[in-house]
Amino acid sequence: MDEILIAEIESVEASFTLGGNWQQSLRGAVRSGRQLCRILGIDPRDVGDAAERDFPVFAPREFIARMEPGNPTDPLLLQVLATAREAEPGGVEDPVGDLHSLAVPGMLQKYAGRALVIASGACAIHCRYCFRRHFPYATAPPTAAVWQGWLERLRDDPNIDEVILSGGDPLALVDSQLGKLIDALGKVPTVRRLRIHTRFPVVIPWRVTDALLQILSDTEMSTFVVLHINHANELDRAVEVALERLRRTGATLLNQAVLLRGINDSAEAQVDLCRRLVNLQVIPYYLHQLDPVRGAMHFRVDDATARQILARMRESLPGYAVPRLVREIAGQGSKTPL
Ligand SMILES: *Cc1c(COP(=O)(O)O)cnc(C)c1O
Ligand code: SF4
Numbered sequence: 001m002d003e004i005l006i007a008e009i010e011s012v013e014a015s016f017t018l019g020g021n022w023q024q025s026l027r028g029a030v031r032s033g034r035q036l037c038r039i040l041g042i043d044p045r046d047v048g049d050a051a052e053r054d055f056p057v058f059a060p061r062e063f064i065a066r067m068e069p070g071n072p073t074d075p076l077l078l079q080v081l082a083t084a085r086e087a088e089p090g091g092v093e094d095p096v097g098d099l100h101s102l103a104v105p106g107m108l109q110k111y112a113g114r115a116l117v118i119a120s121g122a123c124a125i126h127c128r129y130c131f132r133r134h135f136p137y138a139t140a141p142p143t144a145a146v147w148q149g150w151l152e153r154l155r156d157d158p159n160i161d162e163v164i165l166s167g168g169d170p171l172a173l174v175d176s177q178l179g180k181l182i183d184a185l186g187k188v189p190t191v192r193r194l195r196i197h198t199r200f201p202v203v204i205p206w207r208v209t210d211a212l213l214q215i216l217s218d219t220e221m222s223t224f225v226v227l228h229i230n231h232a233n234e235l236d237r238a239v240e241v242a243l244e245r246l247r248r249t250g251a252t253l254l255n256q257a258v259l260l261r262g263i264n265d266s267a268e269a270q271v272d273l274c275r276r277l278v279n280l281q282v283i284p285y286y287l288h289q290l291d292p293v294r295g296a297m298h299f300r301v302d303d304a305t306a307r308q309i310l311a312r313m314r315e316s317l318p319g320y321a322v323p324r325l326v327r328e329i330a331g332q333g334s335k336t337p338l
Helices: 004-017 021-028 033-040 049-054 144-155 175-186 210-218 237-248 265-281 303-316
Strands: 102-104 114-120 162-167 193-198 222-227 252-258 281-286 325-327
Touching: 004 237, 102 144, 114 144, 144 175, 175 193, 175 210, 210 237, 237 252, 252 265, 265 281, 265 303, 303 325
Parallel strands: 114 162, 162 193, 193 222, 222 252, 252 281, 281 325
Antiparallel strands: none
């Protein structure tokens, strides 16, 4: 690496070592579509006030900084701006049957060998297409009693060898809490792998604190961090540094994206994203067809188009850079390949 690049990385890194920066970013997040439009200098005509009451707008400044001012179809803006189109009919509250898969409060068990826990109901950002936008998070707060239920369940079922921290976003937990949870999970002898599904490193890169790196380095479980990045424009210099920091812990980095109409529904956008990801040693894992959640049906891409996009991706990318195109069907024993 050349010296200028090293100096740049060092100066960006200074923002990571101050552990509390990310909480300040959350406090300063933009919480209204009108304000977001004002910041970007775009017409607020499309803002959906009813949609915002249903699922509030929440976008940290770091993420907004990657949007193009004056562009009402910016692919990052469309992921967070509540619009009147959310009132269009169709979709359901619980499209993937989460509420039928609760093993104990806050723990979902759908697939063999894997248990998914709702580690936090909070997120770094509110994605308008979120399949858990109607999830009753209040029924599984991150309390000692709920965690105890998870640990008992894991001890009772030795077939579960992987725990997935999900949410919401598990990195919404502060490091001291997260460290305790991961430590307790690691003490269950049959749990060998830890998976963390998170959007924090891309939305607020400063969340990848030194304390978090220590926690991930210390655990004896094999660790996988599944990022959630939908468009190459989400990857800026600070995110690259955050990913590099995560990689240094020995964690395997994967990405999942959702195929979204008007945002990333072209072979060009997907190839660009996947190429950038593998250059950063992040393996594209899943490309999800949208879960039919109420309020997000306007983002749907039909299966024929999705298959065409994937075929064109195969023509341009190394095999390891092509994600699996899947859909989640309630009641199935795995994600369903298209
Ligand atoms: C998606 C999901 C998983 C993980 O599935 P993989 O195919 O292993 O990535 C596990 N549990 C639940 C409840 C899920 O929704
Ligand atoms: S970060 Fe994940 S859980 Fe949170 S709103 Fe976005 S898609 Fe949903």
